[in-house]
Amino acid sequence: MPAPKxxxxxxxxxxxxxxxxxxxxxxSPFELLxxxxxxxxxxDKRVNLVTPALFRRANRPEEILQxxxxxxxxxxxxxxxxxxxxKNILATCKQLVxxxxxxxxxxxxxxxxxxxxxxxxxxVVLSNAFDTPAIAVDTHVFRVSRRLGLAHGKNPHQVxxxxxxxxxxxxxxxxxxxxxxxxRGLCSARSPQCEACPLKTTxxxxxxxxxxxxxx
Ligand code: SF4
Numbered sequence: 001m002p003a004p005k006x007x008x009x010x011x012x013x014x015x016x017x018x019x020x021x022x023x024x025x026x027x028s029p030f031e032l033l034x035x036x037x038x039x040x041x042x043x044d045k046r047v048n049l050v051t052p053a054l055f056r057r058a059n060r061p062e063e064i065l066q067x068x069x070x071x072x073x074x075x076x077x078x079x080x081x082x083x084x085x086x087k088n089i090l091a092t093c094k095q096l097v098x099x100x101x102x103x104x105x106x107x108x109x110x111x112x113x114x115x116x117x118x119x120x121x122x123x124v125v126l127s128n129a130f131d132t133p134a135i136a137v138d139t140h141v142f143r144v145s146r147r148l149g150l151a152h153g154k155n156p157h158q159v160x161x162x163x164x165x166x167x168x169x170x171x172x173x174x175x176x177x178x179x180x181x182x183x184r185g186l187c188s189a190r191s192p193q194c195e196a197c198p199l200k201t202t203x204x205x206x207x208x209x210x211x212x213x214x215x216x
Contacts, residue, residue, distance in 0.1 A: 005202060006150055006166040010175055012198050017181035020174070022128045024048065029104040029129035030096075031055055033114075034064070036121045037089055041080040050076055061093035061102050088116025106130045119157060127173035135163045135172045140183025147187065147205035 013020075023044035026032035031051065038047045054075040058064045064072060072086045079085065092114045096102055104125065105111055111122035123136035135141070137156040141163075145151040151162035167175045186193040192205070200206040 003150075003166045006163075006175075007168070009148060009150065009199060009202065010167070010171055010178060013178035013182055014174075016198060017178055017185065020177040020181040022124070022177065023180075025051060026129070027055070028059065029106075029125060030061065031059055032129045033092070033104050033111075033117070033121070033125050034089060036124045037092070037116050038076060038079050038085055040085070040121075046079060050079055061096040064089060064093045065097070085116065091115035092117065104129070106132065108134070119160065123160070123176075127176065131173075133169045133172040135160050135167070135176050137163070138180065139189075140187075141176060141179040143189060144179045144183045144187045147192070147203060148199060149202075149204035 022032075024032060024035040024039060025048045026035050034054075035047050035051050038050065054072075057075070058067050067075075069086050069090060072089060073082060076082045076085060076089075095114055096104065100110070106126065108119070108122050108126060111117050111125060112119060120136045120138055123134035126132040127134040127136065137145075137160045142156055142159050145159055145163055146153075150166050151159040153159040153162055163175065164172065182199075183189075186197045194200050194203070194206045194209070197203070197206070
């Protein structure tokens, strides 16, 4: 059953980040899939600089395969881990053509069978491109939800399942964007701005740090 605490937290985050949305630019499920694979260990801003030229040239699996590894790398080489990503993207495109008629499947199971596509990437694609309720747990969602006490799991999958229980299903995708916005805003990894945060009265991390006296 959804927790009242989660509902209150989402209400406050909505006020704080009314513009929270997917930070990646895309025009189709396939473009979002490729952009999300590229966004691992890389900022959305960097990915958005790289993908327009790539997608102008190739925005279907068959077209990416025609580019080959060298051609693909020439577009994505400013993204971190570009060599591994190029290999995964090409393998994913092959599988899309072979098993899905060149289309992106709309199920978690089929998406996570694609090379280089884990639950986080699959959930981003499901929620943004297919309007399927999903909570993608990236580093921000993991950190912020644990600090707030919405989840306690030790890995992203555990946290995802806890968030699914705590948050009404209709709000899952929005919650993902709001928690990311808070992680990029006030609740940064190294120096969270707790004094300015409207969630501090309900935040476990703030309460624990206050008890220790480390927040002044
Ligand atoms: S009080 Fe601090 S740790 Fe808690 S959510 Fe706000 S910024 Fe993050």
